[in-house]
Amino acid sequence: MPGENLQRDQDSLLRRVWGSVFKGPIVPVDDRQRRRTVLDFLILHIHPPTVPVSTIRYTHTWGLGGMSLVLFLVLALTGILLMFVYRPVPMEAYSSILTLQREVMFGSFVRSIHHWSANFLIIVALLHLLRVYFTGGFHRERQFNWIIGLSLLLLVVLANFTGYLLAWDQLAYWATTIMTSMLAYIPVAGLWLQRTIRGGTGIGAATLTNFFTLHTTIFPVLFVIFMPWHFWRVRKAGGVVLPRQEGEAPSDKPDRANTIPSLVTKELAVALVLLAFVLVFSVLFHAPLDQMANPGMSPNPARAPWYFMGIQELLLHFHPLFAVLFIPITAVLFLVSIPYLKYGDDPGVWFISEKGRRMAVVSATVAFVVTPALVLLDEFFIDLPALMPGLPTEISNGLIPYLLVLGGLTGYYLLLKNKYEASKAEAVQSVFVFLFVSFVVLTIVGVWFRGEGMKLVWPL
Amino acid sequence: MPEELKNLKDKSRRSFLSKLWLLLGVALLVELIWVLVSFLRPRKPKAETDAQNTIIAGPIDRFEPGSVTAFPQGKFYLARLEGGGFLALSRVCTHLGCTVPWVPDQNRFICPCHASSFDITGNVINPPAPRALDLFQIEIENNIVKVFLDRTVKRKRYRDDQVTKPF
Numbered sequence: 001m002p003g004e005n006l007q008r009d010q011d012s013l014l015r016r017v018w019g020s021v022f023k024g025p026i027v028p029v030d031d032r033q034r035r036r037t038v039l040d041f042l043i044l045h046i047h048p049p050t051v052p053v054s055t056i057r058y059t060h061t062w063g064l065g066g067m068s069l070v071l072f073l074v075l076a077l078t079g080i081l082l083m084f085v086y087r088p089v090p091m092e093a094y095s096s097i098l099t100l101q102r103e104v105m106f107g108s109f110v111r112s113i114h115h116w117s118a119n120f121l122i123i124v125a126l127l128h129l130l131r132v133y134f135t136g137g138f139h140r141e142r143q144f145n146w147i148i149g150l151s152l153l154l155l156v157v158l159a160n161f162t163g164y165l166l167a168w169d170q171l172a173y174w175a176t177t178i179m180t181s182m183l184a185y186i187p188v189a190g191l192w193l194q195r196t197i198r199g200g201t202g203i204g205a206a207t208l209t210n211f212f213t214l215h216t217t218i219f220p221v222l223f224v225i226f227m228p229w230h231f232w233r234v235r236k237a238g239g240v241v242l243p244r245q246e247g248e249a250p251s252d253k254p255d256r257a258n259t260i261p262s263l264v265t266k267e268l269a270v271a272l273v274l275l276a277f278v279l280v281f282s283v284l285f286h287a288p289l290d291q292m293a294n295p296g297m298s299p300n301p302a303r304a305p306w307y308f309m310g311i312q313e314l315l316l317h318f319h320p321l322f323a324v325l326f327i328p329i330t331a332v333l334f335l336v337s338i339p340y341l342k343y344g345d346d347p348g349v350w351f352i353s354e355k356g357r358r359m360a361v362v363s364a365t366v367a368f369v370v371t372p373a374l375v376l377l378d379e380f381f382i383d384l385p386a387l388m389p390g391l392p393t394e395i396s397n398g399l400i401p402y403l404l405v406l407g408g409l410t411g412y413y414l415l416l417k418n419k420y421e422a423s424k425a426e427a428v429q430s431v432f433v434f435l436f437v438s439f440v441v442l443t444i445v446g447v448w449f450r451g452e453g454m455k456l457v458w459p460l
Numbered sequence: 461m462p463e464e465l466k467n468l469k470d471k472s473r474r475s476f477l478s479k480l481w482l483l484l485g486v487a488l489l490v491e492l493i494w495v496l497v498s499f500l501r502p503r504k505p506k507a508e509t510d511a512q513n514t515i516i517a518g519p520i521d522r523f524e525p526g527s528v529t530a531f532p533q534g535k536f537y538l539a540r541l542e543g544g545g546f547l548a549l550s551r552v553c554t555h556l557g558c559t560v561p562w563v564p565d566q567n568r569f570i571c572p573c574h575a576s577s578f579d580i581t582g583n584v585i586n587p588p589a590p591r592a593l594d595l596f597q598i599e600i601e602n603n604i605v606k607v608f609l610d611r612t613v614k615r616k617r618y619r620d621d622q623v624t625k626p627f
């Protein structure tokens with residue numbers, strides 16, 4: 001309308017500049033404005049203007065994906081602050097951390113926030129994976145987003161691992177030594193890979209430069225590419241999976257509510273509670289810092305960081321070829337194949353069905369009992385290489401126990417399917433639960449039940 | 461040419477072209493990763509003078525038979541066996557790379573990380589270590605022991621011909 005233009009021309013400069021930045025009011029008052037606001041703001045635009053009411057309930061997603069994002073943002077902000085003080089060369093790295101903690105206002109606090117957020121991110125991303133899995137959020141149009149999610153999880157772990165070395169204390173130095181030494185057991189490419197990552201034969205200045213650049217540039221850039229891709233895929237799939245009760249038909253026309261305020265207020269609440277928790281936690285507990293790295297003296301016991309304890313525990317039981325190569329590859333293949341197995345059940349019901357839930361509980365219990373039992377058995381009673389002295393240890397302590405475990409799982413799967421008439425989805429879910437709980441138990445054993453010389457001990 | 465055939469040809473040409481684009485895209489990605497990797501790789505060792513890669517350990521009679529002497533700057537131990545021969549043992553545990561200290565009371569190397577132990581020849585007494593400690597090469601000239609650090613020699617277990625004898 002020409003009249004409107006005339007009106008605009010007569011507005012004050014301030015008004016016109018403001019109007020060029022914000023198209024509508026920043027605090028929308030009616031529903032139509034609220035829906036517009038979602039579309040007009042870049043960040044809010046990851047959401048559609050309205051979302052299905054049933055997906056907003058907190059106990060559907062538990063806000064875990066959003067929490068991962070918040071933790072990432074906290075990490076980015078605190079990481080940038082740390083970079084002003086930190087110096088990535090062996091002679092100065094450790095002392096720059098001391099300077100940070102002693103002389104920089106809030107230095108210790110910011111380091112603690114960064115440290116704890118990084119650790120929480122691993123836990124939260126894993127819980128998010130569980131949520132997605134157990135609500136069946138990985139079928140059809142969401143298949144590939146599960147793969148993007150796995151890539152994000154890999155990034156989380158790699159970012160943690162490369163960040164761990166930077167403090168250049170004893171803990172970091174030896175954990176990195178142990179972790180990168182594991183690579184040497186990979187046939188053919190192992191040593192090459194190890195040298196590439198270390199930038200040399202040992203852990204030294206080149207390693208620190210490599211890790212610093214990966215940690216502060218490469219991985220953050222990859223996050224910034226993969227996260228929006230992940231979110232965009234969620235939107236393209238029509239939002240998160242619609243929750244259902246067992247027996248309820250999937251609805252294609254669910255009731256919708258306005259994103260503002262219904263979803264956005266909940267997201268804000270989750271973000272603020274999480275932030276408060278991280279801040280309080282970081283005030284109460286400082287990020288650990290050991291003595292400065294000393295390549296001449298390994299501490300006893302030298303440990304991998306906690307999220308690699310599961311693999312370290314496997315190393316104590318399996319030939320390294322299996323502990324660091326075949327078992328992890330099997331696990332990754334299983335995770336990647338999850339969305340592509342043909343199931344035939346509709347998504348959206350927690351644990352697929354009431355029966356699926358019961359089987360999951362049973363599987364978790366079985367794993368919780370069987371895993372420690374196997375650890376004890378291997379530690380004290382059975383010495384496979386001694387039983388089969390004629391065989392190379394790759395076979396006696398590698399292939400044979402590996403096939404036994406695989407056979408056990410296959411048997412368990414078939415038992416559930418044939419004897420207890422589980423659907424394919426329920427049986428796969430049971431195996432998934434079993435493996436996940438086993439891994440958690442191995443991690444717990446590694447973190448709390450291994451003492452000097454990696455002997456089994458009772459904590460306390 | 462019948463219309464259908466022409467369409468078919470068109471189609472296959474188009475799908476060929478799009479495959480070519482895909483191939484180019486993949487090639488680009490591979491190149492980027494290649495560049496990244498070559499930036500991570502170790503640099504060529506500087507044309508270091510022999511002096512830097514060699515350690516003069518000292519005259520042979522400074523080392524008692526049956527003794528182990530640490531050379532922290534070279535990251536190795538010089539072991540003199542009962543027979544009088546020398547071995548230069550890397551201090552890096554063959555299990556997962558911790559630094560193994562020599563424990564004289566027990567006459568063995570004991571790794572603090574996962575309790576592997578090695579005897580004076582570097583042989584494994586206790587797993588999980590899968591192999592004997594790596595060796596550095598030794599030369600004895602005019603009764604002076606020299607150790608070359610350019611290269612480690614990997615080995616499964618100790619053999620007599622790995623020893624350097626003074627005569």
Ligand code: HEM
Binds near residue numbers: 072135150239240
């Ligand atoms: C840095 C790590 C990650 C971030 C920031 C992230 C973020 C998100 C967000 C915000 C959502 C929307 C729903 C929700 O909040 O739960 C989501 C959904 C989803 N995520 Fe993630 N995620 C991450 C890692 C993962 C991992 C490890 C997986 C599993 C392999 C995964 C798979 C999925 C899938 C399949 C969906 C769609 C689920 C559905 O439609 O119900 N994500 N993610």
Ligand code: FES
Binds near residue numbers: 555558571576589
């Ligand atoms: S690193 Fe020496 S025993 Fe594991």
